[in-house]
Amino acid sequence: LSQRFSCTLPKPSVKDPLFHALDTFESRHVGPTSKEQEYQLQTMGYDKLEEFLNDVIPESVRATKPVKFKGPVGYSEKELEALANEIGRRNRLVKSFIGMGYYNTKLPSVIERNVLENPAWYTQYTPYQAEISQGRLEAMINYQTMIIDLTGLPITNASLLDEGTAAGEAMAMLMNADKKKRKVFLVDSRIFPQTVAVLRTRATGFNIDIRVVDLSVDLINQHSKDAFGIMVQYPAADGAVEDYADLAAAAHAGGMKVSAATDLLALTLLKAPGEWGADVAVGSTQRFGLPMGFGGPHAGFFSCTEEFKRKMPGRLVGLSKDRLGNPAYRLALQTREQHIRREKATSNVCTAQALLANLSVFYAMYHGPEGLKKIANRIVAATTVLRKGLEQAGYRIVNKAHFDTLTVSVPYAADVIASALANGYNLRKIDERHVGISLDECSTYRDLDVLFEVFNVQRSVFEVAKSSGISDFSNASIPQSVRRTSEFLTHPIFSKYHSETEMMRYLHHLQSKDLSLAHAMTPLGSCTMKLNGVTEMKTISNPNFSSLHPYVPTKQTEGYRMLIHDIERDLAAITGFDATSVQPISGASGEYAGLSVIRAYQKSIGEGHRNICLIPVSAHGTNPASAAMAGLKVVPVKCLPNGYLDIEDLKAKASKHADHLAAFMVTYPSTFGVYEPHVKEALEIVHQHGAQVYFDGANMNAMVGYCKPAEIGGDICHFNLHKTFCIPHGGGGPGVGPIACKKHLAPFLPGNPIVKTGGEQAISAVSSAPFGSASILPISWAYIKMMGESGLRGATTAALLNANYMATRLSKHYSILYTNEKNRCAHEFIVDFRSFKKTADVDATDVAKRLQDYSFHAPTLSFPIANTLMVEPTESESLQELDRFCDALISIREEIREIEDGKQPRDNNLLKNAPHPLKDIVSEKWDRPYSRERAVYPVANLKERKFWPAVARLDDPYGDTHLFCTCPPVENAN
Amino acid sequence: LSQRFSCTLPKPSVKDPLFHALDTFESRHVGPTSKEQEYQLQTMGYDKLEEFLNDVIPESVRATKPVKFKGPVGYSEKELEALANEIGRRNRLVKSFIGMGYYNTKLPSVIERNVLENPAWYTQYTPYQAEISQGRLEAMINYQTMIIDLTGLPITNASLLDEGTAAGEAMAMLMNADKKKRKVFLVDSRIFPQTVAVLRTRATGFNIDIRVVDLSVDLINQHSKDAFGIMVQYPAADGAVEDYADLAAAAHAGGMKVSAATDLLALTLLKAPGEWGADVAVGSTQRFGLPMGFGGPHAGFFSCTEEFKRKMPGRLVGLSKDRLGNPAYRLALQTREQHIRREKATSNVCTAQALLANLSVFYAMYHGPEGLKKIANRIVAATTVLRKGLEQAGYRIVNKAHFDTLTVSVPYAADVIASALANGYNLRKIDERHVGISLDECSTYRDLDVLFEVFNVQRSVFEVAKSSGISDFSNASIPQSVRRTSEFLTHPIFSKYHSETEMMRYLHHLQSKDLSLAHAMTPLGSCTMKLNGVTEMKTISNPNFSSLHPYVPTKQTEGYRMLIHDIERDLAAITGFDATSVQPISGASGEYAGLSVIRAYQKSIGEGHRNICLIPVSAHGTNPASAAMAGLKVVPVKCLPNGYLDIEDLKAKASKHADHLAAFMVTYPSTFGVYEPHVKEALEIVHQHGAQVYFDGANMNAMVGYCKPAEIGGDICHFNLHKTFCIPHGGGGPGVGPIACKKHLAPFLPGNPIVKTGGEQAISAVSSAPFGSASILPISWAYIKMMGESGLRGATTAALLNANYMATRLSKHYSILYTNEKNRCAHEFIVDFRSFKKTADVDATDVAKRLQDYSFHAPTLSFPIANTLMVEPTESESLQELDRFCDALISIREEIREIEDGKQPRDNNLLKNAPHPLKDIVSEKWDRPYSRERAVYPVANLKERKFWPAVARLDDPYGDTHLFCTCPPVENAN
């Protein structure tokens, strides 16, 4: 397929013998110029790059062969744009009324331009540094308010990955909370098939017995011994809108919990799940303005009763106070890693869908409650006209009541589908005798007109409407018992920003509080906050990519398939693996998928009993959590004082568990930021014990072009496209965590119940959409196509140079942990602040907060070692920015020294009082032992360029003890 | 033509009997909701809207019939997007090597997204309020440095409208400066034809005798008596690169001045005009990243010797100091209106091309001097290969040396053009035996390959290059004598921002200093700073509109022609006129075009002697300036104390000049913001004297849907699409100033020498491109298509309500000038501060500066009355924003009262010291008689949302006496 096309695709000029394009990307993506790189080498005492590389990357882990891509690479920026547009044109745009959780929707242009296409929004990191993240935290609390209002449940989180995984989280949480340790979960048969698939995958790991059944009170009663919960779809997958109050009552009577997968737009008209007895509601915010994008990214939502407040997965934004007593938002009940409960976890969610959640709440704010109801009522009315027309033409509609979906009995479904397609529409083929039609915000009179033709309805749309007494916005077809009577989105913030001007200003106002890559280096170790190039990003604004339903016929997706084929092949080439799946939509999701693949493989060769997973103590919290979710027992492996893996301990543990050893999870370079030279021996040991090696590729930015996980010994690996491959962090997502593996595991790569994908013996789905967050894959694809082999290798070189240059400068002032015997780190390094506790009562948090006064986002705080900062500059930072950051840390060292020397008090100093927001400075009272000027302009260049924290340091304990997770009451608002 | 297409174009759903789209634009564009409008009416004491309107708009000026559009209107936002995309597809994209001042170029994505597609950049106003405009002022001083460096001339302005008008400005300035009052101007025949056309138009008004000749030393010597100057094109239009030093010397010997139309990219390799003796250099910055856009908008540049410093047209940015002694930028040597020298003017330029100038300097900064030279050398090398290939195949190349252009002798030009087109290329047809080919930044090896085929060159591109010893970047073909040896762009700022990350941060940093509509209301009277909706703006990012050369064959422009036809027809429908021209690219340019049309008409009926233009004293400075440029003698007409025109004076002046009366220029509603009820009588008087009425439609925002200039008595009218019709102000342009006229004037609408446009007896061009700034017309077109008749009328209603609501609130605290007998204003009103000079030593400037502390851009300062502010809120501002602004002005009134009451000193108070930037507040020393907090947070909501001025009040006299117009030396930089 891709062969056929690629011969006619635009080629890069890089292979032309003359006149190559000059708008090549590598020099734009990489911060330091080659001259500056020479300077960096000199500073570190090297003459040649090779000498440096030899000191950094152990010979033993170097790739045997350079990366070699199959297709052409080296496109210039404009050439790439032409290529992407051409590939996009090979997707066919057919209007889809397929439904099943994916609907046409209209993202208002003002939100598209000012958020989705605005680096000040999409390059933000997860808001752990609350003082410089108040904008997106406010957006997220608005989001939480929206979910709470619409679902009628009091507790929610700031988004999960998608509807399927949110359902999985619900099931796991309910199981976990069940005091009787019951293991059966009853799922109504009218639930979306992809949700069932994801539930089945999750159930495997947790040993849950899923029963997909026609739920009834009787059936529930029968299961009160063994079932811990039920799940319904509301409205149901067949379109039915039913009152589930009796089911819920029966379940509660049996001590079970009730979960509902639901639809936010329908909930503007339907009684909220919380109002009829649901304990948990989940779903997707997709139809609140998020392009279908061939499956994603969208935000999964999750809400629950108070009972589950402390068991709920994901991140939770809460209102708290700052040091000055002003209201301020923060991530509540968790710090960066703590919320991932490692081996005790039932959830591993880390990167989620913050940007998408925020887009969807802006959509809701722009429309307001009345606007949303209008949209919903218009859909109901149109669906009613469609129903009446079809019924009058003699068709039977299977579902009695409806919101947007009709299940139509037809003689031959295939004929109807074909006829609809010939007229420009995709419908859902349910089975040979049933088709599904789901209308949406974009459905028009003319669409109905054509559908009437397809179904041979003789009367006109208008006649049908008139004769049935249906006007534009009548919701009469919704049964009285499930009609919503409660209000929602009553907070004034949902009624203030309805003009484009007001919305634009609100978005810019929020943005002005948030530090992002548009302002300064954000050197978060293990997060690879590199450039998200505009040429890469532009691909996602192309409707030929963004508007496809994930279940359209394959023929309509030739462009996407080419591109996915390309990126899968390219990722395999980079890593040395044989096969790839792009379905996992975060790093953690990749880990879980990879471990599940390992287990399926082992089962297939009669080794299903293997259930031990060795994980170094230094591993990221998601590793043990993912292992636990895949049904593995986690056994930690020690590390040596120099940060290396304790191979003796590994050997011992491997022998001890030899019979049951399933896998070893390794992060490389390690989370300490070092290339361990003996990693191959370690992995050899694992293999010798018949186990598989799971390779955490989060640190791939130190490897691309130099090392290949497959050659080092990995059997399967995930990489975070949102780290190494330029997908932006979006304030906490989207992310993409594809997995790549060796041949023996390929047959088990995850599938999808609707679209054939994955291997021959595919495990069931790990996320809802067949290709995960398909619409952002072009970002990473574009990066690879523009950089090519040498560009990618150059990026890695620059990342290593940048990190080592900084470490070298800083080592004169701080202790740098875990460098190798040549004093070199990999692409990141750890600065130790532990000694200052004693000498100055200063810890890494104080330094992190003080860095805000220098207009920097702190490096990763206390991971993997408490009271340290892990710095990862990436290749995209310029020499001047590296120096600016080093200067800041060095200046802070002098500030610490003043405390050590007794020149500043230990409890009232520049660090303890940091950050210093405007409110602090402007106040007349100034009783600090340092000047205002020193507080906010500690180095001269800040007078010209400074980013101001919006609030003073957050009061964390206050926030956790006074948990408040919706928009503040109006009297507090200012 | 448009008929044929429109039947297949997407239709709006507004005419469907059911299910109209809900994403309609009117409620997004208009700030106040209908409920809020009711509240506004109540506040002003009205029950019904009609009562209010009756008090505001005189019956006598109301339109007799409502506006009625021919084509469909009422498109929703997404429907409009679909329509625009479809129309765009009807333009055919063929690669153009036509040259003639328009070249393919690559706007780097990082600049496109972060400037061109960023409301924080494009909604800015002209930087008269320097303290909140330091970002774009810095960009403009970079721009000036670029022009000065490249042209080798020490003085420049911050952009003109295009190359043709810049040439016109050069000619006029040189004529004006000529002490001998000579009237002949010698123009080399190898100058672009559109430039000659614009020069001819300008020459008509100034009575200059233009001679288009083959310039030679001899010829120049012959003209030393009668010619004041010469103009050459460098490189010449035929592609020749010649040394003009001898011509320049001859001209100077004859006391003439030398002007050169030139090309910035070529100048990176060629000796600068200032180095071989030019006194003035002009041109277009188009090929520095600005899309060809079917002709514009681009920026015209202009530089000159010190001699002309105070005669130079346009705006000039200079480095000055603020009150605290910090370096700060400002517009030098002028205040808003003063630089337009009214009746003594030789220039009327007001709105120019600030955004485009800034885009082009960002392009230069992103490439740096080395990058630019690479681009230029690559073009020279490719052109050399093309030349060699053609020569080897037996073609004669007319021009000996070349930069990017070859004039090729061919047997039949038409055949070559046709064959090139068949292969996908547009070439220039010079005459029956000559074609022109101009290569550019986007030309590739493959392009040459095809051209070789077209011209039957037998050898391959590579062979030709090899055998001629040409490598990728060889400039050997440029004659030694004109090679550039001097450096340029040596200031470090041109070498700092070469990585995408650094450029992105620089752009965001500059943006952070500038207040725009993304922050707050910018209620500039007479400027109509309304919403620039994203759906409107998205049209300009569409390559199907942005990448067309203005001289492509008509067949390739069907989309554009439809759209232009549409907007011309729609503007005619709105105004009641019969014909429209979109060629003028600013309001002032429209005035000049309109008056020139009037003169041509009068000449055609034997009334060419009419040369008197009556203009009310209240008129905008561009009116008399335009009249003067059109060769009219300006006679001022008085106004009455109530602001109305003094009809008796008009009568008297009209009678006095009856025989020579050419025109009367009227602004309606007047610049005082009132609808004069007797305007029709006044215009009647003018007509009775055989003169024409020129209608200045700058205040059209008060008329659309209610009054039609044609019915009121206008014969011809311009409107500022950048005011009423949503084209953004871009920090001082682009603008578009179409003119509409009655039938009798239609034959004279301006033409173009290459593309047939305008009337049968068209005056020659008023700007370079046939359809002016064609690529931004879709913005206004989209606005009209979405709003429709009722939406446009609704917008006017809201504009009137907003202004009168504010005037009503403020009238309790300030004196409002020039309201009508019902105490009503039109869409804007004037607040008087004159009395405070005496009571508190406060003037309007102090209030304007103090408003910055309240996060507002001041209203129009001291126009049309000194020491006043003219407030125009527009319809797009919400009730809450209007109130916030009123609250600010009311709070300032209290601050003034404290001075009046002696509670604050007259020379050291909140107003005199305003604005208060951060540097002010942070300093330890605080010796003001008010607190820091009061200085910067005078009202509570500022603590939540505040925009900070970057510097303290500018020191204007310092800047003008120490004129410094390039980037500051590095030691001053911070």
Ligand SMILES: Cc1ncc(COP(=O)(O)O)c(C=O)c1O
């Ligand atoms: C080493 C490592 N593994 C796994 C993850 C989890 O990835 P994600 O956040 O995409 O789920 C991270 C995230 O930072 C990480 O650093």
Ligand SMILES: Cc1ncc(COP(=O)(O)O)c(C=O)c1O
């Ligand atoms: C009344 C009036 N006429 C003419 C103009 C000139 O328009 P432009 O700036 O587009 O040249 C203006 C500009 O503000 C104006 O207010």
Ligand SMILES: O=C([O-])O
């Ligand atoms: O926890 C992280 O997002 O890496």
